[in-house]
Amino acid sequence: MSATTTAPKPGSTALPAFRPSMKVPLSLGILALIALVFFGFLGPDQTAEMKISDAGDAVAVPALMIPGQVGGVVLGILLLAMAAYSIYLWTQGERSPKWLPIAFAVVFVFALLVWIVAGARQPSISLAGLVAGSVTLAVPLVFGSLSGVLCERVGVVNIAIEGQLLGGAFTAALVATMTGSPYIGLIAAAAAGAAVSMVLAVFSIKYLVNQIIVGVVLNVLVSGLTGFLYGTLMVPNKEQFNTPGRLDILPIPLLSDIPIIGPILFEQSIAGYLMYIAVAVVWFGLFKTRWGLRVRAVGEHPQAADTLGINVNATRFRNVTLGGAIAGIGGAVFTLVTIDSFTKDISGGRGFIALAALIFGRWNPIGAFLASLLFGFAYNLQSILGIIGTPVPSQFMAMLPYLVTIFAVAGLVGKSRPPAASGIPYVKG
């Protein structure tokens, strides 16, 4: 290094020592106390049954039986210990390690689960079902957030994920019904998502219209258009236009019998397998290939890319289109996997949750995948808890996914850095 750096001056103006933010230790402490008091001391006295394996599984694992109050106290003390460790680190002027908030969150959620289940009319849930259902609900979110990753990494903000999902869902239902094949419906959904995305690409890249505005307008446009076609076409002629049938579940023999991870990984429709493949391929592509290096360069410093002979706007156009196609496949999941028909606004704001997942996942495909799983878990918990009859009002349970989103994005993300040129149109010269 040629830079000459001065040696630190012992006698110069003394500065207060660096102190990490006390946001993390403080919030952990408060949450641990809440858990101990409400889930523990004021907890329900029923015993919660957590089934790990289903009756038909090859390996039977006994269910976890956790007494509500005792379990709450034990978990609460565990949480308190973690919070204390974090506070201790803070007094030593050190940051809490990254795993600590994550481990804390896992234990906290478990304590919450015990509290709710033990207080329910029917104090028993299947953990395997809970996790598997979470993955199923997360599939459209994963596709949506991958679309966001592809767009933002190349410098285009994709607010239109919602519209791409919805366009995909509608087209999948329509085409699958008309052709009689859900697989053709799936391909059509990708094309529809790409078409929505191309509108975004043309306006934001070629005509330099504000990307947020184009995205919002597209969401409204797709919602209106599919709503109109649904009302005029699908409702009166359900047999002809809105009975797509489902994508077959293709369990992989033997592997799908493993408890918990079997149904998650190896008992999916083609869309579910495509999701795993897409996450892996996008990650590998972005970080290990020439294509990815160029994409990221365009999203970080388009002018630098331009001076090296990379066509910035063509790269952006391609990526945004590809992102749309991926989101379109995610949309097809609504109408070909989750249920087997289209209804108005079936995506129900999942596109925006996918956007949050992408930010929570720090613009990284794997991060976005994990964040989507978390949101999928929140969605699933809401419906399962409704079924077993918790004392918590259902309106409150319906808020759960969005509460998780807000806390995740606001609290745990910290300072993450989006691609530098995200949202900024590139004009030569």
Place this chain on the structure above:
Amino acid sequence: MGVVKLELKGISKAFGTFYANQDIDLVVESGQIHCLLGENGAGKSTLMNVLYGLYEPTAGQILVDDQPVNFRGPGDAMAAGIGMVHQHFMLVPVFTVAENVALGAEPTTFGGVLSIDETRKKIREISDKYGFDVDPDALVEDLPVGVQQRVEIIKALVREAKVLILDEPTAVLTPQETDELLDIMRQLKAGGTSIVFISHKLREVKAVSDVITVVRRGKVVGDAPPSASATELASMMVGRPVSLSLNKAPAQPKETTFVVENLTVRAANGTNVVDGISFTIAQGEILAVAGVQGNGQTELTEAILGVQEHVTGSVTLDGKQLLGLPVKDVLRSGVGFVPEDRTVDGLVGPFSVAENLVLDLYDQAPFASGISMKPAKVAEHAKAKIEEFDIRTPSAGSAAGTLSGGNQQKVVMARELSRPLRLFIASQPTRGVDVGSIEFLHKRIVAERDVGTPVMIVSTELDEVIELADRIAVLYKGKLVGIVPAGTPRDTLGLMMAGVGPEGGSDD
């Protein structure tokens, strides 16, 4: 290494009706350092962007080894053996050195999978050959600018550039880094690479060039040998005789009226961008603050004016504490302030010259009474100042933003000097100003000193600091490295700008 002869024939580049380049002929012989000398806005960078394929020429032809070529983009130029180091580096800050070097010409294995190891190896080879000392795995944003520049040079060399264009490469460097760069240029030349060196700094140009081509207002004025005197070269750049030395009288410092004590400015990230700075300025002397850009100069001057937040310490003028006062009160205390970026902070571009000349006094007699302004008085004032400061403008009503850089700066200077001052602060008083106007502005600054005002100049141009200063304060990373008298050797100042104290290694 192959050698390339580069020829530009009758190149013109127009933006609308404005010709940035007009009918330019230029021959860069192989293995030479060919300097393109001209003022800011003379069209040097435009010409090089044409050569590099970023702009398409309106007319004219580029020949490489006597073969006409047509560059559709930088890719074509690179393929023809032309590399360019831009004034503003074209590096992705969050990428490693190796990723930046690989970008656009990535070595890959099957299926486009990056094999970045190959690039690493090449970087090490080049780095060892020229003594660059660049770590291929360092993140670019963590590197000092001097090293970033070497990464840019490596980028060109990896692509086997035979002609290297360096666009104002020394603008961001300390004098030491500049000397190192000049050495690197000589080494590259010895290795057979031709260099086109764009600059407006006469000293560097004379030190390293084989041929100098002077450009003025988009046209080639002529060639000069490096043995030509600085005055000759400056006159060619400006188009009329200029005197480069100021010949100012020695300072007659009187009472010390401006005292800064332990001034500290804390940035949002918790670091001190200005760190415990103390100095004084007496009436009738110029203190010049030197330092490489971004070492706290901006924050220092803005803290004195009162537009910085999180400032501690003390700033007194005539015994009165300025810290904590609203900006308006600071100005009313007799502070004249020329901001470093006139287009952002110094002028309101769409306003007329006349209005800009009274931006600080518009609400006071004689320009206003009660709530009404007096346009006649404003116009009268403008007429006087335009004459006094030789502001070249179509009329007093022309929008200030349409004037040339030098004339805009004269408007700012005229406004700030038209009040009775107790302190005058000028930041980058001649940045982007033509050589002719520099002379004039410098004389005005000295004149203000001679009427007994304490004057503080902040400049990143060492030449300007040496020219104007009665005493020189050097900033490095927000700290005052030291205050030395005028006449301190350039080398010492250069070391100070890199953080090394004036006496050996100590800082204080």
